[in-house]
Amino acid sequence: MVRLHQPERLQAVHRKLDQALTSMLSLLLLRLHFRSDTPVRQPIGGDVWRSAFGLHLRRRTCLTGAAACDGCRAHARCAFTSIIQTHAGRDGALLEAKTDAPKPYILSPQPISGADSTRVELDLTLFGSAIAQAPVVLASLVAAAAAGLGSGRTVLRFGRVERIDSYGRAGAWAPDAPTSVMPDEGYAPPPVPRAANIVLLSPLRLRIGGRDLHPGALTFPVFLKAILRRHSMLTECFGDAVDALPAAAVRELVRAAQGIAMTEARLRWRDQWRWSSRQHRRMPTGGILGSFSLQGDLAPVWPWLWQGQWLHAGKGAVMGLGRFRVEARREPVTWLVSRHPGAHEFAQRIGQAFDRCVEHLDTSLVCAGDTVIGNLPVNLAAEVCRSGARYLHLSAPMDVAQRGRELSADELQRLQAQIEEFRIEPRKSPSR
Numbered sequence: 001m002v003r004l005h006q007p008e009r010l011q012a013v014h015r016k017l018d019q020a021l022t023s024m025l026s027l028l029l030l031r032l033h034f035r036s037d038t039p040v041r042q043p044i045g046g047d048v049w050r051s052a053f054g055l056h057l058r059r060r061t062c063l064t065g066a067a068a069c070d071g072c073r074a075h076a077r078c079a080f081t082s083i084i085q086t087h088a089g090r091d092g093a094l095l096e097a098k099t100d101a102p103k104p105y106i107l108s109p110q111p112i113s114g115a116d117s118t119r120v121e122l123d124l125t126l127f128g129s130a131i132a133q134a135p136v137v138l139a140s141l142v143a144a145a146a147a148g149l150g151s152g153r154t155v156l157r158f159g160r161v162e163r164i165d166s167y168g169r170a171g172a173w174a175p176d177a178p179t180s181v182m183p184d185e186g187y188a189p190p191p192v193p194r195a196a197n198i199v200l201l202s203p204l205r206l207r208i209g210g211r212d213l214h215p216g217a218l219t220f221p222v223f224l225k226a227i228l229r230r231h232s233m234l235t236e237c238f239g240d241a242v243d244a245l246p247a248a249a250v251r252e253l254v255r256a257a258q259g260i261a262m263t264e265a266r267l268r269w270r271d272q273w274r275w276s277s278r279q280h281r282r283m284p285t286g287g288i289l290g291s292f293s294l295q296g297d298l299a300p301v302w303p304w305l306w307q308g309q310w311l312h313a314g315k316g317a318v319m320g321l322g323r324f325r326v327e328a329r330r331e332p333v334t335w336l337v338s339r340h341p342g343a344h345e346f347a348q349r350i351g352q353a354f355d356r357c358v359e360h361l362d363t364s365l366v367c368a369g370d371t372v373i374g375n376l377p378v379n380l381a382a383e384v385c386r387s388g389a390r391y392l393h394l395s396a397p398m399d400v401a402q403r404g405r406e407l408s409a410d411e412l413q414r415l416q417a418q419i420e421e422f423r424i425e426p427r428k429s430p431s432r
Contacts, residue, residue, distance in 0.1 A: 034156035039117040046319030052144035104130035108320035128238030189306035195329035203287025215267035227308035260296035337374030342409035
C-alpha cells in the first residue's frame with residue numbers, strides 16, 4: 001500500500017489513503033454498438049448524446065409529469081434526478097460547491113472507422129450508486145439514437161451492448177449479470193513501472209484562475225490534482241467509501257508529484273465548440289491533446305494515476321472530455337505489420353530485426369520509442385508518429401495483377417521491396 005513521507009505526522013492520512021484504495025469507487029463500462037443507414041463522417045459529439053439522453057431519460061422515468069423537477073415530491077426516489085440533477089453530498093477535500101457536483105456517468109463517443117463509417121460506437125461509464133440504473137440508462141440512449149441525433153437528425157439502429165474490462169477486452173453483458181460491476185482486479189494497478197507515458201485521448205480542459213490552462217502551462221502536479229479532484233467528487237457523491245480523499249492526503253500526493261519529471265511532452269491545443277440551446281450560443285470545449293512521459297518515484301501516485309483512466313479529468317468529463325490512457329513504460333518494441341506471409345522471412349533476409357509480427361496494428365499498443373515497419377495508410381502512420389514511435393515504410397512496386405495478392409519472401413525480394421523511414425507531422429497553416 002502507498003506510504004508517503006513523514007509517517008509519524010501523517011499516520012491518519014495514511015489510514016485514510018489505505019481505506020480509499022481498498023474501497024475504490026465501483027464502475028461499469030459498457031460499449032453500445034449502433035448502425036446508420038448513411039455514412040457518418042464525424043463522431044456524434046458527447047454533448048449531443050448528453051442532451052438527447054437527458055430528454056429521453058426524463059420521459060421514461062418521471063413519476064409525476066410535472067413541468068419542472070424543483071420541489072417535486074418524488075425527488076428522492078427519481079432515477080432522473082439521481083443521474084441528471086445531482087447535488088453535493090458531504091464536504092469532500094475538493095468538493096467546493098453544489099454546482100461542482102459531478103454526474104455519475106460518462107458518454108464517450110468512439111472514433112469513426114474509415115473502413116466502415118456506418119458503424120457508431122458509444123462508451124457508457126456508470127459510477128457507484130448509478131450502476132443500478134443501467135437498464136433504464138441504456139433504454140434511454142437507445143431511444144435517443146432511434147429518434148435522431150444532432151442537427152442532421154442522424155438515426156442510429158441499436159445492435160448490441162458489450163461490457164469492457166480495464167484491459168479493453170469486450171464481453172457479454174446482461175442487466176442481471178453478477179459480474180456487471182468491474183471486478184477488483186480491473187482496478188488493481190500493475191506493478192509500479194520505472195516510467196510511464198500519458199496519452200490524452202480527448203481534450204483535457206483545465207481552468208486555473210478563471211482561465212483555460214494551455215499546453216505550455218501543464219505540469220504533472222496540476223494534472224494529478226485534477227485526477228484527485230475528480231476521484232474525490234465522485235466518491236463523495238456516489239461512492240461506498242465512508243469519506244472522500246482528505247485534504248491532507250491530497251496535499252501530500254501533489255507534493256510527491258512535484259518530484260516526478262514530466263518529459264517528452266508533445267502537447268497541443270485543439271479548439272472545438274458545442275452549441276448550448278439553454279444559453280443560445282456556442283460554448284468552448286477545446287483542450288489539450290497529446291502525450292507526455294513521467295520519470296521518477298511513481299509509487300505514491302501510481303494507484304490514483306492508473307485508476308484515473310476510467311474517471312477522466314477536468315471539465316466536460318460527462319461528455320467524454322479529459323479521457324486519457326496510462327502506459328507503463330517498457331523496453332522499446334519493433335513491430336512488423338504486413339498481410340504478406342513472406343514479410344517475416346523477407347525482413348530476416350535483409351537483416352531487419354523485429355519483436356512482433358502482426359497483420360493489423362492496434363496503434364493504442366504503440367509507445368514512444370517503438371519502431372513500426374509496414375505499409376500503413378497515412379492516418380495510421382500519422383498515429384504512430386504522434387505516439388513518439390519511428391515509422392519505417394515497407395513498399396514494393398506492383399503491377400495490377402500483383403495487387404491484392406499475398407506475396408512470399410521470394411516475390412518481395414524480386415520486386416525489390418524497400419524499407420524507408422517516414423516522418424509524418426501536422427502541417428501548419430500559413431499565417432495571414
